Amino acid sequence: MTPGTTTSVRLTGISKSFLGVPVLHGVDLELRGGEVHAVMGENGAGKSTLLKVLAGVHRPDGGTIEVDGAEMSFASPTDAQRAGIAIIHQEFTLLPHRSVAENVYLGREPVRRMQVDRRRMVADTRELLDWLGEDGIDPTDTVASLSVAQQQVVEIVKALSTDARVLGMDEPTAALADHEVELLYDLVRRLRERGIAILYVSHRMREVFDLSDRITVLKDGRFVTCAPTGELTSEDLVRHMVGRDLGEYYPDRAGPDDLGTVRLALRGAGNDRVRDLNLEVRAGEIVGLAGLQGSGRSAVARAVFGVEPFTRGLVEVDGVVRRVTRPRTAVRLGIALVTEDRKGDGLALRQSVRDNTLLVRRAALRGGRARARSDVPALLDLVAVVARGEHQEVRFLSGGNQQKVVLAKWLAVEPRVLVVDEPTRGIDVGAKRAVHELLRDLARRGVAVLMISSELPELIGMSDRILVMHDGALAGELPAGASEGAVMALATGHGIGEAA
């Protein structure tokens, strides 16, 4: 190997989708020899996918990879290795009962007279260890006898033995004890000094500031920014990663003329999980139901819908007292529930878009209304589902499109009361906005919407009124546009006095 030469890599416009779900949209990344380049982002931002594209594990759908100015196409990790790119994965790939040298040359053993040339294997491994300045490890040591940090060194030596000039490291400190992290820092710095380009994927702020020369931030699979580490503060970084100023738009709220009659009313309703609920939702309004996890928000939704019915008090639908003891009754009364778990109980994933759209109609109605299906295209248009066709199975759709199909299946029976539990969980920004607009549109057409969300900005942005739950009961009501602080105060049990 020839220490000292440096390699630069440039990724341009990299896109990648899995089963129709876009994970990377046109991401750019430049990596120079002798730098530590950190890639940061929230879970699901696309960091690991980007690393795997670089490593030849995933083939990108679009974009180019250039190594030292020459465009490359990697069909496999072997191709990437030949181009000098190697990845240290989170899980180690060493054989514990073999020696360091045997692991380094696993599958590529030097051969002399039809025998594995052990002497050369050991000598070459020692040379690499010396080059790294790792004198605590002997090539003949068994891997199992080494510490986790030392095993990581072996992984890196293994990568370098393939003449790697570019190293990708995926959360390298995840497996290390605290005192070992310092050793890794040292090693990374030494690699940098020797001209290796290091792509450092992590979501740990401190490490990135300690080690990196430049930082690239990804959010929702998109490139957000790339800047020298010294020019960023941790506040900047958080803002880039969370992107709070993006998607802060919500549709207009209901005016006084939009409100109609009371569609859903609970009078002293309760069961094992919630108690003394008194609330009204009018046609034309979106009422937000806030509360911490376990406060009974979802229990209210499930009770209204008859999954775990109320055992006390009264439920009025359009002014008539009803006993809703199972979902079927609820559906026939015009109540719809979009559950928080669309894959678990919202959709039949292996059925087509059409079959899912017609699911409620077929399951709950009878006669001609159950058989009607000519309006499926119109329904799918209304919610703006993007699918290859009505016959595509919904499991192949993105989360956002799946959620739109859930909404379509309810629109197919024209509900008068729509209860939505976490309607935008796990869907991308564009789909979120579409769902928000759809909910407001439905309200304008006279549907009473009860909306549950853990995302406070969303709940506050969408609701005409906010009801806050605490410990199975309503803790208070807040007007549209209340502050997050006011909601949290009620949700955590403070300030019940002044609200009541």
Next chain:
Amino acid sequence: MTWRPRLAEGTAPVLIVLLLLLIGLAIAGPAYAEPSGYLALLKRAAPLMILAIGQYFVIVSGGFDLSVGALVTAGVVIAARLINGSESATARVILLVLGFGLLVGLVNGLVTTKLLVPSFIVTLGMLLVLDGAIFLWTGGAPRGALSAGFRTFGRGAVDVPLLGEVPWSVLILLAILLAAALFMRGGTGRALVAVGDNEAAVRLSGGQVDRLRLLAFVLSGLLAAIAAILLGGFAGVSAQVGDGLEFRAITAVVLGGVVLGGGRGSVVAAAAGALSLESLFTLLNLLGVSGALESAVQGVIIIAAVAYAALGSGVPQRLRWWPKQRDSARPAQPASS
């Protein structure tokens, strides 16, 4: 509305298999040089195809029905004993056999849905109960005889304009297949598949999951009774007439690309699977392979078909001598982070 031909997911392989087997038959046996040979094959296959259709309803909704073989035996034995050669009793006894099938299906379905016993266990229990009851009742040797009228359905034929002599059993099969295909295109049929895919989603969409699953068992029981009537006529009375048919029907359904555990597959493909199985056995017979091998062949098919359904086109990849790393060949999961 424009209609365009569209094969349900997983249907194509069984149709190819069936086509190859039919070609194989044409090459191997002179009897299959003309349509009458195939009509005879269809007649022979009709009871298994009807059982496979019934089994399909149960499997696609997420269950198993292991009781159908014993139910076929029970139907034949009961019919022989009660008819006892009397032509006048035939109509009544046929209704009774059909009613018995419905009843067994109803019990299977009720125990599964109300007592929450897995259908595999419920119907296995039913198999043993029916087997024991038949043995007790007959002492191992069924008594009585079927009437000629009863046997017409299994062995007789009727003159159809343009087609000539068509066996009754083939007409009954086609009628059932058509009805089943139409049923599966309708709302209740689609809801039945959805139950096999995601029971909770159907329940939270206002569906009556228990009733749908009950319906599947009742249909399976009824169709098993019809198969018993055809087999009684075709094969005659014995206490072994239904032995192993439940597994043969399951093999046929799986061969038709229907996913065990439910949620996917077409009823026509399940019937095609049954016809393929019967064709295969006929072909093996023509080639001089011992009939004793039938169950071994069936065993290989059921394992292979399930493996294929699980891995799909990934099978060659899995069977490669040394694994080759490729990015697109494996169903990649969207990476987290």
